[in-house]
Amino acid sequence: MELRTILKTPLGQLTRKLQVHPELHTGITYHCLSNQIIRDICVRGLVERNLPGYKDSFWRVVAQCTALLPEDKPRYVMGVGYPLDIVVCSALGADMYDCVYPTRTARFGTALVPEGLLKLKHKSMADDTRPIDPTCACMVCKNYTRAYIHCLVTKDAMGSQLLSYHNLYCMLPLQTKIIASFCEFCYIL
Numbered sequence: 286m287e288l289r290t291i292l293k294t295p296l297g298q299l300t301r302k303l304q305v306h307p308e309l310h311t312g313i314t315y316h317c318l319s320n321q322i323i324r325d326i327c328v329r330g331l332v333e334r335n336l337p338g339y340k341d342s343f344w345r346v347v348a349q350c351t352a353l354l355p356e357d358k359p360r361y362v363m364g365v366g367y368p369l370d371i372v373v374c375s376a377l378g379a380d381m382y383d384c385v386y387p388t389r390t391a392r393f394g395t396a397l398v399p400e401g402l403l404k405l406k407h408k409s410m411a412d413d414t415r416p417i418d419p420t421c422a423c424m425v426c427k428n429y430t431r432a433y434i435h436c437l438v439t440k441d442a443m444g445s446q447l448l449s450y451h452n453l454y455c456m457l458p459l460q461t462k463i464i465a466s467f468c469e470f471c472y473i474l
C-alpha cells in the first residue's frame with residue numbers, strides 16, 4: 286500500500302471529526318501525528334537499515350515534527366520520559382511529555398537519585414537509615430529511611446507508591462531548570 290493511501294485514512298478521519306465536533310478547534314485536544322500503521326512502517330524501515338542505534342533517529346523525527354508544527358501551539362511528545370530525552374526534545378521545540386518511566390521504575394523498587402538509580406531491593410539497603418536522597422525535599426525523603434522502604438518494596442504496594450512519589454518529585458526540578466534556561470536564553474546542548 287502506498288504511503289499516500291495510508292495517510293489518507295487518519296487525516297480523513299480527523300477532517301470528519303472536526304466537521305462533526307467544531308469545538309475541538311478551541312478545546313484542549315491533542316491530535317497524534319502518527320497511527321499504528323505509519324509507526325510500524327517507520328520502525329521496520331529503521332530496523333531494515335541496521336543502524337547502530339535508534340535514539341538519534343527518534344530525535345530526528347521529533348525535530349522534523351516540531352519544525353512543521355506551529356510554534357504558538359503546545360507540542361506534545363507521547364511516551365517520552367527519560368531525562369535525556371526530555372532535555373533534547375525540549376531543545377527541539379517540544380513542550381509536553383508523558384511517560385511511565387518514574388512510576389514504572391518505582392514499581393521495580395528503584396529510586397531516581399542525582400547519581401543515577403538506587404535499587405531499594407538490594408540487601409545493602411536493609412540497614413541504611415538515610416533517606417533515599419538526602420538532598421531531596423520530598424515528603425518521602427523527609428519521613429522514611431531506605432531501610433523502611435527496603436522492607437516495604439518486596440511485600441507491600443505502599444513501597445512502590447512511596448518510590449513513585451519520590452521519583453515524580455525528582456522530575457520536577459528538571460522541567461523547572463529547562464524552563465528557567467529558556468527564560469535566560471542559555472539553553473545549550
Ligand SMILES: [Zn+2]
Nearest residue numbers: 421423426451
Ligand atoms: Zn525524595
